[in-house]
Amino acid sequence: MADSCPYYRGLQILTDVCVGCSHCMRSCPTKALRVSGGKARLHLDWCIECSRCYQVCEHRAIKVMDDDFGNIFNYKYRILLVPMLFFSQFGDGIPQKTITDIIGDLGFTEVRAVEQGCDLVAEKLNEYIPDSTVRPVISTYCPSVIRLIQVRFPSLIMNLSPYIPPLEVTAQYVKRKYENAGIPSEEVGIFYVTPCVAKIASIKAPVGGYTTPVTGCINMDLLHDKVLLKYKRKDFKENGIKVSLEVSRNGMRWSTTRGEKHAMKKYINAMAIDGIGHVMEILEKTENDELDGVDFLELRACDESCSGGILVRGNRFQITADMHRKSESLPDKIPMLNEYRELCGDSMLLGKVEPRDVKRYGPDIDLAIKKMETVRKLRAELPGIDCGSCGAPSCEALAEDVVNGERTIENCIFMQLKYEKSGSLKVKNVVDIMEKIWGKKYDS
Amino acid sequence: MTLQFNVEGGDFARAGYASSQIKKILKEIGVDPDVIKHVVVALYEAEVNIVAHAYHGVITADIEKEGIRIVLDDAGPGIPDIPRAMERGYSTASPEVREMGFGAGMGLPNMKDNTDSLDIESVVGKGTKVTMYNKFE
Structure with missing residues (x-):
């Protein structure tokens, strides 16, 4: 596999x-x-x-996995798209101006807030949702949620918003701006500072028929450490880096839980959920048509949304609080919203999202039913305590693996006892089985 | 493959158990998501009907290559006027049941919309037997 x-x-x-x-x-x-x-x-x-x-x-x-940082120097124009939460990791300790100077010193020629695209996405969603025949509309912001829907909830693919996420809007804006200035595209490198792995995957292997203008990813923890190190060592000079960090109130809050919900008009009944377990719970309900009257679902895989991304340094609650505080003094819209509308307004569609490997027992339904019956029989024989000693996460998973020929029922320690008692399995066989799963975790 | 579930009247917390179990199985054997949605919606309505109106019932689902047949057999008051019960908005649910958000009179019409065939037999004072069928293709 x-x-x-x-x-x-x-x-x-x-x-x-x-x-x-x-x-x-x-x-x-x-x-x-x-x-x-x-x-x-x-x-x-x-x-x-x-x-x-x-x-x-x-x-x-x-x-x-990460891209080699040195790749940025393959381009004459090196643009860094930064989520605003990047700055909140440092608290009030380092001024924003100093951080952007250090980013320039690291080799970037331009730094731009990735949330600039949010206002346009909010506009599109506020127009689209009231007219949508499928409810609730599900946000395409969190790539891990899109993948979860592809893998486990394919019937909800039709509920996904048809629009690309803000990151892609901002990336397009940058690409077109450089194109319009007559700069050849091979001289322009657009890099995104990612707080999580799902965003890396969404750029390396985008879903839908969409091609991303993003050249590569910079892992947020790596950049944080580089910036902090240069700051501590005072190892940077002021430079001519172009800085555009204007974001709206909605933009600043977007990556936090309820960020999208707050950007929706009052007549849209939006619900915001974070944490993968909670997201799965609500998707089950959505699939069963049990979510009456909900128009929009903002779903985030991480607890506390992007502040809880695994590549984020610092405490996720403090980061969220800092962003909410900063958002209060910000304007309703970014000043260059018109330019965003002109450059990106007509190319916001994501394209068709396909389901992923949902046929666990193969394409033939007849055979799948037979396999399923066997799984249920095995499942009834297994102890049901989900101890994991067989190397599978649950008794059910073991039963499925057995039917798919990936594991044997003797991997279960309770079945081993049963077979030992009946004499069909010797201690030596059991040792072999367990070593095959767990390796040699003890001597002799 | 045959599956069986017991349903108790008044137990709203468990209403939906059979439909979620069947949903899981249909998903795993690779039935078209659209078909699954219809099955789940129809079955959920039928399950709630037993909980809301009957004393207890048994749900039997037969899954075959061509489709799924679900029989819901309950002991309960029965339906005196089946054509009327099929009308949208007609309901005999008690005020308590309505207060819980059920009993809008959409149950049977919704079941009909979501199945390829729906058959209802009922004896007043004894119970109701609902048979629904959904094709997989």
Whole structure:
């Protein structure tokens, strides 16, 4: 299952560091992880890049992929799209002007707030939602939520907003601005500072028929550390970096929980949910048609939305509070909204989003029903305590793996006891089975 | 594949259990999401009907290659006038049930809209048997 997957891999398990402790397996909301050979293994088709596994890994065995920072110098014009939460990581400790000077010193020629695109997205959504025949409309802001819908809730693909997220609007604006100035596109590099893995994946492998103008990603933790280091060492000079950090009140709040909800007109009944477990709960309800009267769903995979991204340094609650405080003195709209409308207004559509590998038991329904029946029978035999000793996250997952030929029922320690008692399994066999799953965790 | 669920009258907290279990299975065997939506909506309505009106009932679902047949057999007051019950907005639900957000008189019409065939047999004072069928293709 490892390399056959066409989806971009934002997270990588470092097999030499992984001890196969199974903490990640138990935390995965889509049950995409197993343990075998003493290492965690990821089923890429089911991964939605929510990064729960990364958060719970005590051994730092999960690595976030990143682009080489040096790549920025392949371009004459090096534009950095920064989420405003980047600045809130430093609290009041370092002035914004100093941070942008350091970003210039690192090699960028322009820095721009990624939330500038929010006002235009809000405009489009406020027009679209009241006329939409499908309710609730689901935001396309969080890429992990889009992937979750593709993998687990394909019937809700039709509920997704048809518009690209603000990041893509801002990126288009930059691209067109440089085009209009007569600068060849190969001289322009647009880099996005990402707070999470899902955004990396959304740029490397965009969903829908959309092609992103974003050249590459800079991981937020990496940039934070580079900036902080230069600041502490006073190792930077003032420079001519072009700075455009104008954002509206809605723009500043957008990446926080209820950010989109606040940007909706009063007549739109919007609901905001953060945290992957809560998001799954509400998607189940939506799928069952149990959400009467809700027009719009703002869904974010991370607790506290983007402030809770795994690449964000600092405390997510403090960062959110800081952004809310800053937002209060900001204007309703960005000053260059007209220019945004002109440059991006006609190219805001995301394109068709396809479901991803939902047929767990293959394309033939007849065969799938038979497999499902076997799963139910096995499931009834298994103890139901979801101990994870078999290397699968639950008894149900083991039953499914057995039916799909990926594991055997003897992987269950309770079944082992049963077979030992009846004499069909020897202690030596049991040891072999357990070593195959967990590796040799003990001597002799 | 055959599945069976018991439903108790008045137990609104459990109303929707059978539909969510069946939804999960249909999703896993790869049934068209649109079909699943119809099945779940119809079954949920029918489940709520048992909870709201009957004393108890049994739901039996048969899943085959071509489609799903669901039979909901309850012991309850029965429906005196089935054509009238099929009218939109007609309801016999008690004020208590309405207060919980149910009983808008959309149950049976909604079930009809979401199934390929719907059959209702009822004996007043004994109970009601609803048979619904949804094709997979």
